[in-house]
Amino acid sequence: MTSQISPIQDSCPSGEISAYIDGELSPVEEIEVESHFGVCIICSTELNRQKSFLSALSSSLEREKEFELPKNFTKTIVANAESRVSGLRRPRERFNAVFICTALFLFILFALGSDAETLFGIFVVVLEKAAAVGAFAFRLVYSVSLGAVVVARSLSSQILFSSYLSFLFFAGLFGFLLFACSRLILRSDRS
Ligand SMILES: [Zn+2]
Structure with a gap:
């Protein structure tokens, strides 16, 4: 068939x-x-x-x-990038960066607020027992880090870092905070 x-x-x-x-x-x-x-x-x-x-x-x-790239394609990209970088040096941009960083710092303190009492309680114990310093430091760093992550997450959808510079500034501020806390613990441990 x-x-x-x-x-x-x-x-x-x-x-x-x-x-x-x-x-x-x-x-x-x-x-x-x-x-x-x-x-x-x-x-x-x-x-x-x-x-x-x-x-x-x-x-x-x-x-x-x-389809070909425009002849001045690279030139345009470079010029654009340069103008963006030079724009960071403008005072207003700097002010924005500082403002955002300050706000972030305050947000970290706020995020730690519920934990502050617990932290203070642990702090008293640390003054009496030097052995607890390590645990406290770990707890503090953990809490601060957690706070930073929470803040960063909640802000990332609302506030865009205006520049890489402000991010560096914030990172430095955060590092300084951790450093200052660790110094504080060590000093109270010695006394
Ligand atoms: Zn056939």
Whole structure:
């Protein structure tokens, strides 16, 4: 039982269609395939499909070639970056950076607020027992770090760091805070 409608018949040179388009067949094979296209609607449809796909592909590749970077592309990028960096030196930008950093510092203190009483209680114990210093320091650093993370997370969606500089400033401030706390602990330990 043979039918014209069945998808691919055994006699169909389905694997040779792309070879035919690429011109890889021998003249005899080409004639055979062409005569088959005349009688088989499935293979002639497949031939047209592959041809139109290839022409679409080549035309899109042509368009790709036409797209070139503007001649002054790099120059523009560099000039833009330079103007951004020099913009940081403006007093207003500095003020913004300091303002944001101060706000962040206050937010850290606020975030620690609920823990402050506990921390103070531990602090008293530390004064009596030097052995607890390590644990306290760890707890303090942990709490401050946790506070910083909470603050950073809650702020990241609302306040964008206006610049890399302000981030460095904040990081330095945070480091100084940790340093100052550690000095405080060591001094009270000695006395
Ligand atoms: Zn066929």
